[in-house]
Amino acid sequence: MSTSQAHGGPAGTSGAPTGDGAPCKRPPCDGAIEDGYCDVCGFPPAPDRPNPPVQGPPVQGPPVLRVPEPSPPVQGPPTAGIPSAEQSGASGAPSSGPARQRRSRPSTPTPSRGQLGAGLVTVADVPIADPPTMVLADPEVPEGSRRCAGCGEPVGQTRGDIPGRLEGFCPTCGQPFSFVPKLKPHDLVGQYEIVGCLAFGGQGWVYLARDRKVAENFWVVLKGLLNTHDPQAMAAAIAERQYLAAVDHPNIVKIFSFTEWQGTGYIVMEYIGGMSLLKLLKQRRDAAGGQPDPLPVTQAIAYILAILPAFSYLHRQRLLYCDFKPDNVMLSGDSLKLIDLGAVRRIDDSGPSYVTLGYQAPEVADLGPSVASDLFTIGRSLAALILNFRGNTTTYAITMPPQHEHEVLARHDSLYRFLLRATATDPNARFAGADEMFDELLKILREIVAVDDGRANPAPSRLFSPDAHLTGENPDGGVAGPPWLVLPICGPDPDDPAGATMAALPDMAPEALTGLLSAMGPPTTQTRLRLARAWLETGRGDRAEALLTAVAQEDPYQWRTDWYRGLLALAAGRSDAARDCFDRVYGAVPGELAPKLVLALATETIDPTRSARMFDVVSRTDPSFTSAAFGLARVRARAGDLPGAIEAWARVPRTSAAYLPAQVRIIQTMVGPGAQPGRADLARASGLLDALHVDPSARAELALAILDRALAGLTAGTLQPGDDVVVVGRSLHVRDVRFGMEQVYRDLARLTVTRSRRIDMIDAANRVRPRTLM
Structure with a gap:
């Protein structure tokens, strides 16, 4: 029986299976549980009801x-238990606000x-090398690596003609130091036979040893735990660290035991090659x-x-x-x-x-x-x-x-x-x-x-709903409004006492929801945030703002407050304020796509370069965010980058309901105002139209636009005629294109429902048809 099984599984689970062979319940992982942990993702079984671990406040003022x-350590391969020998710096992003319980x-x-x-x-x-080959032939610590373990000052340094000492006392703090291996090959430390030194670290030498009670080639590592002349202090330290032997995780080196040899304590752990x-x-x-x-x-x-x-x-x-x-x-x-x-x-x-x-x-x-x-x-x-x-x-x-x-x-x-x-x-x-x-x-x-x-491998978010609007636009191509209505919905915090209730709320009119949420008690952060959105939906931005201000004062680390404040700013047309709010949300959950999508929307007019970058990232990462592709195309088209806009619309997956509108936009852009389609472009637009399943009237309008641009190019001499290019079923010649346009006009006349437009279409067909000699 594994350690996890014997103790009922990892903390935080409630009835989760921990026996060997049980399937991992963390979708889409398809691993199995071995010794209490998944053999694929490395996590314990998914809890029925996860319980947050108790962290407690930081201890004040420990040494x-x-x-x-x-300097760089002695040459030799690091192995289990080897301390640091190269340092780097701390980083951080300043953040203000009152302290809270994490x-x-x-x-x-x-x-x-x-x-x-x-x-x-x-x-x-x-590759994993044979352990004995990793032992240092001449274990010696370079002077650059000789530093006091207490104060960090250099020790054992050469002074003039006097070589540096390998043992002594730090001249700065007086702490003893020793860079001489205490253990030699063939020394017996209890049941462990020393093979040699592997490396030197901050707490002394690390040794390779054989466990003679297990097998000739059962390798372990001995690492100094404490170097002291006080046996009682050493014994207390070893007793205090006994809990390390209970640590059992596939990604953590296994501690086998603790031992003592001539006044020095050692941790005995598994050997890890590599x-x-x-x-x-x-x-x-x-x-x-x-x-x-x-x-x-x-x-x-x-x-x-x-x-x-x-x-x-x-x-x-x-x-x-x-x-x-x-x-x-x-x-x-x-x-x-x-x-x-x-x-x-x-x-x-x-x-x-x-x-x-x-x-x-x-x-x-x-x-x-x-x-x-x-x-x-x-x-x-x-x-x-x-x-x-x-x-x-x-x-x-x-x-x-x-x-x-x-x-x-x-x-x-x-x-x-x-x-x-x-x-x-x-x-x-x-x-x-x-x-x-x-x-x-x-x-x-x-x-x-x-x-x-260029390999999209999206996964559903646990924090936000999927893309709420296929294109994010009105039928006229403008941004749908008010714009916050087309954004993904932010889910409730499951840690909130009312989180489950908020997640299970039925769909209802905003007015009814405000009454329901106002009557719920006692109010929590999530009930107030949801109520703020409901007030926003009813047009009461003042009430929403008051609620959000109160939540922000009580919990300045709650990023969902900034999300709702951003929605409020968008509804009021304050793009700068919305950008700042959503930027903070992005910083709090940097892997999420929804904040990037919203940032792109909020900055579309005030910072189109940033907007395009965000739309691009979202669209590439998850093509199902089709409103990002439309947004990117919109920004590029405004900048005059028509090929870039076409490329953006082309990202919309064929399986999406937004695919048809995207293909229509591609055709319209290829032959629309500002475009200068060549022979290949006209053939491509015609091919796209042939593959589309649109209603006859829309198909006729698109066909007319393609033929009209072909006729204009042929008439102006910018297009060379030829039988090798077919445009809406017609070869690229003036006469054939005119006949094609005549047919489309007559088709539109049959499809129209008003008499005046029908007459206009017939007149247009008569004007465009080629003249014939009788």
């Missing part, structure tokens, strides 16, 4: 043990098959001649997505990882694992916290680590993987670098917004939990794949 910024809501991630890349991208496997993300970055840099070569953005996101379920698990167990960085993620074959659990602590622990400069959240020094600070380190690590990040411990120690300085951020604004929220200076402004972070990052990966590779 923070800072890992200094050393909530972490389990969501339902939907990765596709394949742990790495979620089925959207392909990531190459990392390489760390830091080692991967260094390999790319070496291959590029010493120049930084960040990971491809989709590959980096795939790695972070693969490791986020481990953080969800730890947080449900009320544990904090504290010191996440690229060093501490091991690539092995086609999987990733969190290694180095030396800094893991309980949420309510007030003991020391190990952090790394450049990844530490700004509040940790004063308030201690929290779920929010763990999320900060994840966002920071993603930035380190994709950016040539200079000044990360100085200029940009708690901020992100300007977007325009990094092409990948300038190209993918949603990714930049994600990093801003993940590393916000205000911990309450960050994501509520690892699950929410996973959801948004997976959506961003879908977007990047669609924009960069």
Whole structure:
């Protein structure tokens, strides 16, 4: 029986099956449960009723043990439990507002098959070498990596002709240091026979060993837990860390036991072959001649997505990882694992916290680590993987670098917004939990794949309804109005006490809904937000504004308030205010398409360049958002880019009800005012018309427009006649085109319902028909 099975499954579930072989219930994942976790997406069984984990407020003022910024570590492959040896800087987006109790809501991630890349991208496997070949032949710490574990100052440095010491005391703080391996090959530490050193980290050497009680080739790793001359303190530290042995997740290195040898405590953990993300970055840099070569953005996101379920698990167990960085993620074959659990602590622990400069959240020094600070380190690590990040411990120690300085951020604004929220200076402004972070990052990966590779792989949103209007336009081609009525609908917050009630509200007239919601009590954030929309629908914008102001004052982190304020601004024709509101919504849920669609609509006239960019991203990511394709075409057409407008309408899927209007617009644009169709264009327009199933009157109008433009070109001499081009069933000659137009006019005369128009059509047919000699 697995650990999860023995304990009733992961926290936060209610009756969810955890037995081996049970299907994963997180659509569209088709994995199966093994040892309490899905073998595809890595998440525990979907809960019947998810319960948010208890996070608790940050502990005030614990001591923070800072890992200094050393030089590159001793050459050798990172393995399980190897601490950081390369630092980077902290980032964040300032956010103001009163503090609040953070909530972490389990969501339902939907990765596709394949742990790495979620089925959207392909990531190459990392080969696993034979463990003994990874042992260092001459384990020695370079002087550049010799720093005091207490204050971070250099120690053991050469002075003149005097070589640096490998053991001694820090001249700054007096703490003892030693860079001499305490364990030698063939030493026995309990049942573990030492094979050699793998690497050196912030807490000492990491060793490869055999577990002689299991098998000759059962490899484990020993990592120093505590170096002290106080046996009682060491024993207390080991006892305090016994909970690490209970950690059981496929993406977290397994802790087997704790042992002691000559005054030093060691964590005994499984050996993970492969390489760390830091080692991967260094390999790319070496291959590029010493120049930084960040990971491809989709590959980096795939790695972070693969490791986020481990953080969800730890947080449900009320544990904090504290010191996440690229060093501490091991690539092995086609999987990733969190290694180095030396800094893991309980949420309510007030003991020391190990952090790394450049990844530490700004509040940790004063308030201690929290779920929010763990999320900060994840966002920071993603930035380190994709950016040539200079000044990360100085200029940009708690901020992100300007977007325009990094092409990948300038190209993918949603990714930049994600990093801003993940590393916000205000911990309450960050994501509520690892699950929410996973959801948004997976959506961003879908977007990047669609924009960069042209492969749309959309998924339904849990926050917004689908595209509410097929074209977003009135029959005359203008924006439908009032414009907010055609936008996707924002769903209620399921954490709200009335969230389920709001989701189940029946369709009813706005006037009746205002009465129903006003009578509900006690009012919650979601009931007031829904009531604000109802007042907006009845034309009472003043009442809606009063409700939204009250909600914003009580919960400044509720992004749905900005969504409804944006709707109110759109209804009032205040495009600038609407843009600002929806921009904040976009920053809060950067992976969602609905805020981008609304931003595009709000900026269509005041900032057409930005509007076109947003329409383009939405349309490419999810072609079912057909109003985005129409919006993009509209903006391009206004700018005189008729080929661009045609390309936008051509994105509408054939299966969509908007396909027919889009094809009609293409034909109208190809032969309409301002167009100069050539022979191929006329043939294409005619072919499109042949394939359309439209009513006879509309078909006749389109045919007439095509023939009229053909006749104009032939008459003006801009088109060369010929039998090789057929236009609405007629060869490209003046006589044939005229006969074609005559026939269309007579068809229109038969289809019209008014006598005056019928006469006009007959007269037009007589005028256009070729003259004949009798």
